[in-house]
Amino acid sequence: MHILLVEDDDRLAAALTASLARHGHQVVRAGRADDALRLKDGADFVLLDLGLPDMDGLEALRRLRRVSAVPVIVVTARTEERDVLRGLRGGADDYLVKPFRTAELIARMEAVVRRGTRPLAAPGPVVVTAAGGVRIDLSTRRLEVAGRPVELTRREFEVLALLAREPGVVRGREEILDAVWGDVLLSASRSLDVHIAGIRAKTGRPGLIETLRGTGYRLAVGSVAAPEPQPRARAERETAGPAGPTAATPLDPESGTAGGCGCAS
Template sequence: MYKPKILIVEDDPAITNLLRTTLDTQEYQYHTAKNGAGALLEAVSYNADVIILDLGLPDMDGVDIIHKIRTWSSVPIIVVSARSEDADKVSALDAGADDYLTKPFSIDELLARLRVALRRSRSDETAPQGESVYHNGELSIDYAAGCAYLNGEELHLTPIEYKLLCVLAKNTGKVLTHNYILKEVWGSAWASDMPSLRVFMATLRKKIEKKTSSPQYIQTHIGIGYRMIRK
């Protein structure tokens, strides 16, 4: 049976030991690195399924590591950092991180986020090239036809709503920052477009969510962005 491979990048010995013990209990394989140089070397040679990354490393900022890895790999990266400001989270996610946990963190939550990242990694590997239909619970998108469906019935979406839905769907499980979405949908990240994003997201939710008060598909990350939830 295949055991997922995790790369831990952390310079605090206590947290490294905690993560190692946790991964041992789940029978995951893992390598560790305690600085940026070691992280990049392991990222190239170890071929991890997921990277758990601290931002505050002694020789390099974690955001720079994310930028470097993203030039050649789409491996899921979960940031685990003491930095709790929204600006730090947005910076890491904009650089290409898939998820962000703030220290101190719950082991159960970390494992849940890790399972999500592993599922996304496997689905990316096994998805047929040129896949033209997206399925997620009762929601489906026929990219070739430019149509979306809920429970088999076509959704009547505006062009902007459809583009928003596609951007979220193609990044299912990943937190997308406001800036990223604005660039993908409107071609800019101007703060003045934020009201438009909120309006179109609200109208899109009304069309795909049974209850907008308890969303099943689109999750809001306050001050950061949105995530398409895998059903």
């Protein structure tokens, strides 16, 4: 693979470049974020450090994700949970803390690539309509909520797509990690939880993906949207007659209309 290594530490970059080359990879190194954004088009994979001299690596990741879906693994010394969550939510496919073993990095890269080259699941519906006005187009990877497009990261969409192929069917945690990350050993990490939370937040539908504690997740098939308040004018029309508000009129049990009206209520 052609790997773009974004790392400002010369010694670490040289050592990592040599290790990756021994595994048959071609490495281009960028020591600054602006150089990385310029060189992105020739890369099959990006290894991104966060401590860059010209721009925070998380901001560089956000800018990269606006224009490219290239796989990205963050490799950094930052161990704070906040940074891990921001990296994954910002579009990283994985997050690896320094110091790390080269063999582990290679394995994680292979898992990311493997996930991107195999189908998510058995053939199923192309377009899925879920509760809360959610429309998922699996062929074009488009998501709409109430008619408006919603942007997800690549991994977030893959998680959603896996659940959407069989709405209401529970998918186990390890099953999702194996299908989307290619690594069930990540079950102890929070990667899946972070991506589920991201989907819920971006869609504005907290109940779209249901959590079954100790079992897994499923795409909701019932209503998950909070009831919208009725406009005042509409509410008044529904409770008022021609001359103003009146007492409620019983419905005709046969027609389902207000007695003597002959029109739908």
